[in-house]
Amino acid sequence: MDVTLTPRGLHVPPRDVNSKVEPRDQLEGLVEWDQYSMIIRGERMFIFSGEFHPWRLPSPGLWLGIFQKIKALGFNAVSFYTYWGLVEGTQGKVRFDGVFALDEFFKAAAEAGIYLIARPGPYINAETALGGYPGSTARIKAPLRGDDPEFIDTTELYAATVGKLIADAQITNGGPVIMLQLENEYDTWPDVNNTDFPAQLNINYMEHVKQQFKNAGNVVPQMNVGIFLGDELDVTVNNRFQSMALMPTPCDTICIGAHPDVWPKIRWPENWQLMHQKYSSNTPFFVAEFQGGSGTGFGGVNADACNALVNQESIRVLWKNNYRFAIKIFNIYMTYGGTNWGNLGYRGGDSSYDYGVSIKENRHIWREKYSEEKLEANFFKVSPAYLTAVADNASNGSYVSIDQIATTPTSTNTTTYKLIVLTSAGNLTIPKLGGELVLTRRDSKIHVVDYDVAGINLVYCTAEIFTWAQDASGKRTIILYGGAGELHEFAIDLTTLTTSAQIILSDTTWKYRSRIIHLRLNPQPLLTPTSLYASDYGFHSGSLIYRGHFTANGNESYLFLNLTGGNDFGYSFWLNNSFVTSWDGTGLGGGEPSHNDTISLVSHSLESGKPYVFTLLIDHMGQDEEAPGTDAIKSPMGLINFDLVGHVQSDVTWKLTGNLGGESYHDLERGPRNEDGIKSAGVGFFTTTFELDVPAGYDVPMSFVFANSTSTSAVPTSPSPSTPSIATISRNHRIQLFVNGWQFGKFVANIGPQTSLPVPEGILNHNGLNTVALTLWSLDGGGTRLDGFSLEPEMPLWSGYRKPWLAPQPAWREREGAY
Structure with missing residues (x-):
C-alpha cells in the first residue's frame, strides 16, 4: 500500500524491511519496538490513545463507560496522569484510596480492552494547581524539578508508592500498562535557558526519576514529553527506550474568544519528521499530547465555544497533517476532560475541564468531532502497511495538479x-x-x-x-x-x-472504477515583618480569611493592599462588623492574578486608643503551573503586602485561616483541596436535601444550573405589606456548590462563563437522599440574591451502563478545633 496525504505523502517500504526488533528481557513477546512502531503481544500496532484523568471524574463506577466510549472511537489506549498533590496533602502520608485508588481504573481499562500509558509526574502540569505538586512544595527553598536533595527527598515516598501501583499493573503482570512517562514538559517551555536551568542539573534529575521508577519495579518503555536538551537523555538504558514525544497545540490551549473561523498558528506542525530523525530515530514517532480541544477560564467562553474552534475541521486537517510524519503513537489531549472539582485546577481555569473535546463533561458524545475521530482511527486499524511507513519530504503540491493546496490555518476557500x-x-x-x-x-x-x-x-x-x-x-x-x-x-x-x-x-x-504563626518559609522575598503568605501556614486552596488587629491613633485615612488570588479572583473587606468595600475581579486589572487597592477609611472616623479589626476575605482561584527553572508555583498567595497610613506595619497583628487543619486536613475521603475557610460576614451558607429516584437502567446525566443575572433591582425586605421596606439588591456574587460534601464548582455571576455545573452519578445519589449546600458571597454592601437554581436532567445516555456505586459521603459532624 502507498498512502498519499494531501498535500504531502508517506512512503511505505516492503513490510518489516530494516526492522530491528530485539529481545528486551521480560518484555519479550509483550512490549517490543523498532524504529517503525510498537509491537504488543507480537502484533504491530498504531497506539491511538485518548487522555483521561480518573481524578477529574471522582466516581469510579463511571470509568468503565468512559473507556468504552474511547474504545468505540477505534482507539486502543488511554494516557492518564496521577496527581501527587491530591494524594499527599499531608507531607509523609500518601493516600491512594477511595476515589483516588487506581485499582478500579486499571480493572476497567482491562475490561474495555484498553492499554494504558501511565504519567505519574511527579510534575504533571495539566492545568492543575501547582502543576500537580502538593502545597508543601511551595516552602522548599531549593529549586523545584532539580537535583537538590531538599527537593528530591520530598518526591521519594510518592514515587515509590505510585511506582509500585503502576508496576503491579504492567502488562508483564497481566495488567494494561504498556508505557511510562517520567516528569512532563521538562524542557519545552519558552525562555528557559541553560543559566536558569542548567542542563546537567536536569540530566541528573531525570536520571534519578528513571531510577525511582525502576526501583519500584517498572520495566515497560519510558518516555518524556518534549525536545531533549541533549542527546544524553535520548538513550536506551537497560532495554528501555527513551522516546522523544511532542505536545503541540496549534490552536492554543485556552480558547479566548474562540471564533471558529480564526485558527491561531501556534506550534504549527511542519517539519516533525526531521526532528524525530534528529532526536529519537531508533524509536517509533510519539506525539504524546496533540490537541483534542482547549481549556476554559473564568471570564472567557464556554466549552462549546472551544469545541467550535477545535472542531471536526480541526481534526480533519491537523490530525491528518500529523499522519504524514509517520507518527505511530498518537495521544489526544484531552478525549474526556471531566471537572476541576474541589479546587484542584490552576489559577487560569474555571470549574469545568470539559475542554471542548469529543466526550463532553457530562459524558455525551454528540459533538461532530467524535464521529470524525472515529472515522480516522478505524482506518488505521485496518491499514497495517502504515505501521512500517516512513515520512516523505515531498513539498506542497507534490501529488496534486495545483500548488494552492497546502496545510494552512487561514484559508476557508473551496x-x-x-x-x-x-x-x-x-x-x-x-x-x-x-x-x-x-x-x-x-x-x-x-x-x-x-x-x-x-x-x-x-x-x-x-x-x-x-x-x-x-x-x-x-x-x-x-x-x-x-x-x-x-x-x-x-x-x-x-x-x-x-x-x-x-x-x-x-x-x-x-x-x-473498479488541572498565623510567626514563621518564614516561602523562599520568595518578604514584604511584611511576619509572613502573610497562605502557603507558609498550610493553606493552599479555597477561600482565605485574614483578620488584622490594631489600635487606632486617629490618623488612619487609607489602607493599601497588595493581594494575589489567581486569575479573576475577588475580595471583600470589613472594618469590625461593617462592610467597607469589595473588588469583584473586573475593571482595571480584571482577570489578573494580583491586584493592588487603596481603601479609604476617612468616612469611618476611627477613634484614637480604641481597638479595631480588619477582616479580609480572598477567593483563592488556584496556584500557577510552572516552567522548569522558574519556581513559579512558589509564588505566594493571599495578602502579600499592606500599608496603613499613620502606622508602621508591625502595629497590625494579623491572623489567617483557610481549610480546617490546613495540610493536616480532616476530610480524607474528598482530599486536601475540597474545603476552605469561608466563614465571614457577607457570606451565607444554605443547605437543602432532596431525594431522587431514577428508573433502573437509565444513565441520566444531571447538572445544577444557576440563573445568570448581574443586574440590580429594588426588592421588598419587610414581611409586612403595610410597612414596606425596599432595598437595592445586586447579583454580584460568588457561589460554591457542594453536593453531598463534594465541592463541585464555582459560579461567579458577574464574570462567568459557567452557569451549568455537571455532577456525575456517584457523587449525586440518583436513588436516594442528597444534600446540597451553597456558599453565597455578596460582593456588594446591599446584599445579593440568587435569581434561580435548579437541578436539570439531560439527555439519557445509551451505553454499556452499570449503576455506579456511591463515592464516600461522610456526613457533617462537629470537628475538634472548628470555630
Whole structure:
C-alpha cells in the first residue's frame, strides 16, 4: 500500500524491511519496538490513545463507560496522569484510596480492552494547581524539578508508592500498562535557558526519576514529553527506550474568544519528521499530547465555544497533517476532560475541564468531532502497511495538479484539484472519468493507492476508507465515505478478484472504477515583618480569611493592599462588623492574578486608643503551573503586602485561616483541596436535601444550573405589606456548590462563563437522599440574591451502563478545633 496525504505523502517500504526488533528481557513477546512502531503481544500496532484523568471524574463506577466510549472511537489506549498533590496533602502520608485508588481504573481499562500509558509526574502540569505538586512544595527553598536533595527527598515516598501501583499493573503482570512517562514538559517551555536551568542539573534529575521508577519495579518503555536538551537523555538504558514525544497545540490551549473561523498558528506542525530523525530515530514517532480541544477560564467562553474552534475541521486537517510524519503513537489531549472539582485546577481555569473535546463533561458524545475521530482511527486499524511507513519530504503540491493546496490555518476557500500519483497501473491523473476532486473550507483527505483489502488490490481510491472486513467465507466488505456533494472514484485490480464485486452507494456522487504563626518559609522575598503568605501556614486552596488587629491613633485615612488570588479572583473587606468595600475581579486589572487597592477609611472616623479589626476575605482561584527553572508555583498567595497610613506595619497583628487543619486536613475521603475557610460576614451558607429516584437502567446525566443575572433591582425586605421596606439588591456574587460534601464548582455571576455545573452519578445519589449546600458571597454592601437554581436532567445516555456505586459521603459532624 502507498498512502498519499494531501498535500504531502508517506512512503511505505516492503513490510518489516530494516526492522530491528530485539529481545528486551521480560518484555519479550509483550512490549517490543523498532524504529517503525510498537509491537504488543507480537502484533504491530498504531497506539491511538485518548487522555483521561480518573481524578477529574471522582466516581469510579463511571470509568468503565468512559473507556468504552474511547474504545468505540477505534482507539486502543488511554494516557492518564496521577496527581501527587491530591494524594499527599499531608507531607509523609500518601493516600491512594477511595476515589483516588487506581485499582478500579486499571480493572476497567482491562475490561474495555484498553492499554494504558501511565504519567505519574511527579510534575504533571495539566492545568492543575501547582502543576500537580502538593502545597508543601511551595516552602522548599531549593529549586523545584532539580537535583537538590531538599527537593528530591520530598518526591521519594510518592514515587515509590505510585511506582509500585503502576508496576503491579504492567502488562508483564497481566495488567494494561504498556508505557511510562517520567516528569512532563521538562524542557519545552519558552525562555528557559541553560543559566536558569542548567542542563546537567536536569540530566541528573531525570536520571534519578528513571531510577525511582525502576526501583519500584517498572520495566515497560519510558518516555518524556518534549525536545531533549541533549542527546544524553535520548538513550536506551537497560532495554528501555527513551522516546522523544511532542505536545503541540496549534490552536492554543485556552480558547479566548474562540471564533471558529480564526485558527491561531501556534506550534504549527511542519517539519516533525526531521526532528524525530534528529532526536529519537531508533524509536517509533510519539506525539504524546496533540490537541483534542482547549481549556476554559473564568471570564472567557464556554466549552462549546472551544469545541467550535477545535472542531471536526480541526481534526480533519491537523490530525491528518500529523499522519504524514509517520507518527505511530498518537495521544489526544484531552478525549474526556471531566471537572476541576474541589479546587484542584490552576489559577487560569474555571470549574469545568470539559475542554471542548469529543466526550463532553457530562459524558455525551454528540459533538461532530467524535464521529470524525472515529472515522480516522478505524482506518488505521485496518491499514497495517502504515505501521512500517516512513515520512516523505515531498513539498506542497507534490501529488496534486495545483500548488494552492497546502496545510494552512487561514484559508476557508473551496479548492478543486486532480490527484497525480504513481500506482501499479502506472502514473495516473485522477479522477479518470471526468470532473475534479474538492476540498471544502478546511479539509484534508487520505487518498490511497495500491491498498490491500485481504488480497484484493485497490489501485486507487479518492474516497476515504472507514474500515473493511473479511468474513469466514472470504467475502470482503469495505466502507468508503466522502463529503456531501463530492465526486469520488476508485479502481480495483480485477486480476486480484476471485469473485464478483458488489458496490453499494450512498447519496454522495460516486464514480466506480473498479488541572498565623510567626514563621518564614516561602523562599520568595518578604514584604511584611511576619509572613502573610497562605502557603507558609498550610493553606493552599479555597477561600482565605485574614483578620488584622490594631489600635487606632486617629490618623488612619487609607489602607493599601497588595493581594494575589489567581486569575479573576475577588475580595471583600470589613472594618469590625461593617462592610467597607469589595473588588469583584473586573475593571482595571480584571482577570489578573494580583491586584493592588487603596481603601479609604476617612468616612469611618476611627477613634484614637480604641481597638479595631480588619477582616479580609480572598477567593483563592488556584496556584500557577510552572516552567522548569522558574519556581513559579512558589509564588505566594493571599495578602502579600499592606500599608496603613499613620502606622508602621508591625502595629497590625494579623491572623489567617483557610481549610480546617490546613495540610493536616480532616476530610480524607474528598482530599486536601475540597474545603476552605469561608466563614465571614457577607457570606451565607444554605443547605437543602432532596431525594431522587431514577428508573433502573437509565444513565441520566444531571447538572445544577444557576440563573445568570448581574443586574440590580429594588426588592421588598419587610414581611409586612403595610410597612414596606425596599432595598437595592445586586447579583454580584460568588457561589460554591457542594453536593453531598463534594465541592463541585464555582459560579461567579458577574464574570462567568459557567452557569451549568455537571455532577456525575456517584457523587449525586440518583436513588436516594442528597444534600446540597451553597456558599453565597455578596460582593456588594446591599446584599445579593440568587435569581434561580435548579437541578436539570439531560439527555439519557445509551451505553454499556452499570449503576455506579456511591463515592464516600461522610456526613457533617462537629470537628475538634472548628470555630
